[in-house]
Amino acid sequence: MGLYERYLAYRIRRHEGSLPEHVALIITERDLLEEGAYDTLTAFFEWAFEYASRVTVYVSVLDSAAVPTLRRELETIDAPRDVAVRGPEDRTPADAPIQIGIGLGGKHEFTSAVRNLAESVDAGELDPDRIDDERVEEHLVFPSEPDLVIKTGAERLSDFMIWQSVYSELYFTDVNWRDFRKRDFLRAVREFCNRSRRFGR
Numbered sequence: 001m002g003l004y005e006r007y008l009a010y011r012i013r014r015h016e017g018s019l020p021e022h023v024a025l026i027i028t029e030r031d032l033l034e035e036g037a038y039d040t041l042t043a044f045f046e047w048a049f050e051y052a053s054r055v056t057v058y059v060s061v062l063d064s065a066a067v068p069t070l071r072r073e074l075e076t077i078d079a080p081r082d083v084a085v086r087g088p089e090d091r092t093p094a095d096a097p098i099q100i101g102i103g104l105g106g107k108h109e110f111t112s113a114v115r116n117l118a119e120s121v122d123a124g125e126l127d128p129d130r131i132d133d134e135r136v137e138e139h140l141v142f143p144s145e146p147d148l149v150i151k152t153g154a155e156r157l158s159d160f161m162i163w164q165s166v167y168s169e170l171y172f173t174d175v176n177w178r179d180f181r182k183r184d185f186l187r188a189v190r191e192f193c194n195r196s197r198r199f200g201r
Contacts (some may be wrong), residue, residue, distance in 0.1 A: 004183055009143050016081070019189065021052055022057050024161065025149075026160050027177050029063065032073075034177065037177060044180070045080055057100045059060075061102060081096070086099070093141055093142070094141055095192065106160055112139070113140050143164070146161065148169050151170070173188070
């Protein structure tokens with residue numbers, strides 16, 4: 001770790017604010033085509049688990065034909081924890097320290113949850129009056145809410161976890177994924193510590 005990174009880590013340790021327990025990252029399929037992209041992702045997991053207990057990665061995909069290949073590669077990534085990978089066709093909730101969504105947009109995920117609830121109502125298995133926030137969250141593929149969302153390269157969420165990220169702290173960096181280093185991650189954590197979270201209040 002370089003001198004500046006040690007300084008950032010020291011500032012974070014000395015801060016009285018809470019650390020993010022769930023860190024999320026948004027990248028694109030093109031980011032993963034860059035040389036060394038998977039090595040950076042593996043390193044990102046190591047950096048994140050120095051502070052967090054859960055990491056979610058969303059890979060924004062323009063070409064749906066790329067999803068199967070990306071999924072195979074990400075399912076075999078050398079990660080420090082168990083990995084759950086989900087795509088657009090998956091409905092099973094992910095419950096692992098590392099969650100990866102490939103082309104699984106927030107609108108699609110929310111629509112699938114509503115459809116599942118409607119089917120349960122139609123089958124007489126669920127009273128409509130019992131549908132609340134918690135019931136909706138039970139049917140999301142990624143039900144856990146991230147504390148910190150990091151987006152590289154551009155200031156937009158790319159249809160990521162629309163429901164779950166409503167109270168997340170968003171950190172946008174113009175550093176592209178190919179150039180993302182530990183110092184960039186530590187800057188995001190430091191920024192998180194410096195913010196006063198309001199959770200919609």
